[in-house]
Amino acid sequence: MSKNQDTSLKYLFFTFLKIGAISWGGFMALISVVQQQLVEKDKKVADGVILDSISLASVLPGPLAFNVVSYLGYYLRGIKGALVSMVAILLPSFFLILILTYVYFVYDQVPAFNNFFLGVLPAVAAIIISVAANMSKKNIKDYRQVIILVFSGLSLVLFRSFYTTMLIMAVGGISGYFFYRNTISTDNKTVPVKIKLNFRVLISGVLGIAGLVLLIWLLPVFFQGENSGKATMVRDISLTFSGMSLTLFGGGYVIIPAIQEIVVDGLNWLNTNEFSDAIAMGQITPGPIFISATFIGYKVGGLLGAIAATIAIFFPPAFFMIFCSRFIDQIKRSKTISAIFKGLRPAVIGMIFAAAFTIGRGVELNWQTILLFASVLVLSIKFKINVAYLIPISGLAGVLLFA
Template sequence: MEKDQETSLKYLFLTFLKIGAISWGGFMALISVVQKQLVEKDKKVADEVILDSISLASVLPGPVAFNVVAYLGFHLRGIKGALVSMVAILLPAFSLILGLTYIYSIYEEVPAFTNFFLGVLPAVAAIIISVALNMARKNMKDVLQLVILILSGLALIFFRSFYTTVLIMAGGAILGLLFYGKGVEEKAEPELVQKTSKQNIRSFLPVVVVLIVLVGLVWGFPLLFHKEATFTQVLLLRDIAMTFSGMSLTLFGGGYVIIPAIHEIVVEGLNWVTAKEFTDAIAMGQITPGPIFISATFIGYKVANFWGALVATIAIFFPPAILMIFCSGFMDQIKQSRIISAIFKGLRPAVIGMIFSAAYTIGKGMEMHWATWLIFIGVLFLSIKLKVNVAYLIPLSGLIGILLFSLF
């Protein structure tokens, strides 16, 4: 499916705003909701675009799901589409966790969302399975791809780490090249690479300009609206920006993998939050929709109130997303290579296997209760057979969870 020139910025904003408001359960859950909306319902992109974006995001630093959203926004409407999509996907989680952090600062506890989350988890697991099954039906062409899918899923289930993800991706790429690249005579493509580089440099410049303006506004607004803001406070915002952007660009493997590294920096190294506050920040990141990296909002707020929260959020999400956008432009051209095409025939089943493993990981965290199985089976049926929109399934499952787990 080619880039959809008719996709409006309004569509991207409203769609990702809605997705950002209902995507509980981690990065693969968010990606599953994106696939349901953009591929199955609105038919804006093909499954292979989603899979390619996951493949690229998995080997780049930063939050995987957010990087995928940046890729898709860029794929559909270029730089403007990427920026609109990134802002929209963050707004619901940022607003909610900002409110929760304010309440936390008063009561020193996390509000009780337990029963709602107990209903959401099985729904998310069911949706991930339905998405993986749908992708497998469309992309699995032979026995080798099925074997890659199964092995990658099992590997990630038993050995969860960033290095496992890298090995899975490398293994899928090598197998794809060995078995699907036979007899492929690759033409020399220096002109293609040179042309691609020039195109990406030109497309990358507006992003740099926007980022510089954004950073200037973030640092300048406190001085405009708060006369008491001192140079020291502005320097603190700089420290927050440098710390979180540095982490986002140097840490690989997604939220759950890099949590210990972030803990080491903000708790042990900088003493910005206590160990208890950090644990509560991670908990808030899980009970709110959107990426778990949104926990940075909590930490930024504890350090420098609203402006600290805003700067921390921008710093941890936007730099790796900009890197993703830059690399995605190269991918669109490089994929014309027949060798790369063979590699992706091995990569895509590996990614689908990783999606299946995400459902298992979420399933392990579910409470083994009859209501859990009722929600899981019901959502699986509604998603696969009746194609019910996930925008209704996830909130409804949370409400059912409140009802069933409270009464029984």
């Protein structure tokens, strides 16, 4: 995987900090902001890199958008770039939900963000459509890719689940193989390749992970009294959330029931109402919806618990994503894999269109939302207005229009 050493760590930190502060709406909304910033505005990566990262993240566990950010940070500046990007994208939503959670448990209520969010949702749907349309222009080359795109979008709209996502990816890849395996030329530097595993790196990674898990498990042994109780709490939260993040597939909305079963029904860390409020906070704050883990961690163990839960839910699958991304360049030089990716890319774009529909479906249809949606769509597609301005302005417009 190539690294762009011209991209500074400072650029990555402040760029993803800004993206993390304005990305309402979950996975595809955040990816849309990333695409507009890194591809269209700053020209740091190509559309294909974004699509490759989404394709890889879609078949790996954990928060999809966060995994994509870790991939891009690693692509641009190696492991340091990945760490800086990962921390930066989380900081705004972490601190915001921490404040809201504190207010929630002190005053037993959540501040009224409803009107702001009513303005943001139609804007997010419009931005996702504009990004998907732009990607289509650059990546959809023939009618077969159009068919894959339409199949992907309709399937996810009609049958929204992790299994549908996996089926879409499988059908897209298989279709790409049969449609394009004989049309990929060696002029594109596609040659038969073998993926070479560095077993020393692999074994070191496995031993490192095993050692870290053992250290966390033994954490209470190193403390006494009250500190031992806190260490036990950190251990339980860390192992629970890291275990969930590495075994749950399909992104935030798909795995919410699984998380509820574990933290509400199984561990009794929250009641049903508190869990619903945690998910609501994840939706009304920017960044990944998995940030709801901060709320749960705070309820169980205060500030220390919030930090432990946030790190555990996001970082383990991100490092797994980085490890898998090391083989992207190798597998893409294969004619077979190149053909598969020609089917995967329109499938991913179709899922992006479906994400816009899913978000839009939750918006009440009235003249205010239609006005906001149409305005943002025109400003985004025709005038290329930066999403950093469109989303906050849309939220403020919602406050005025729905007052």
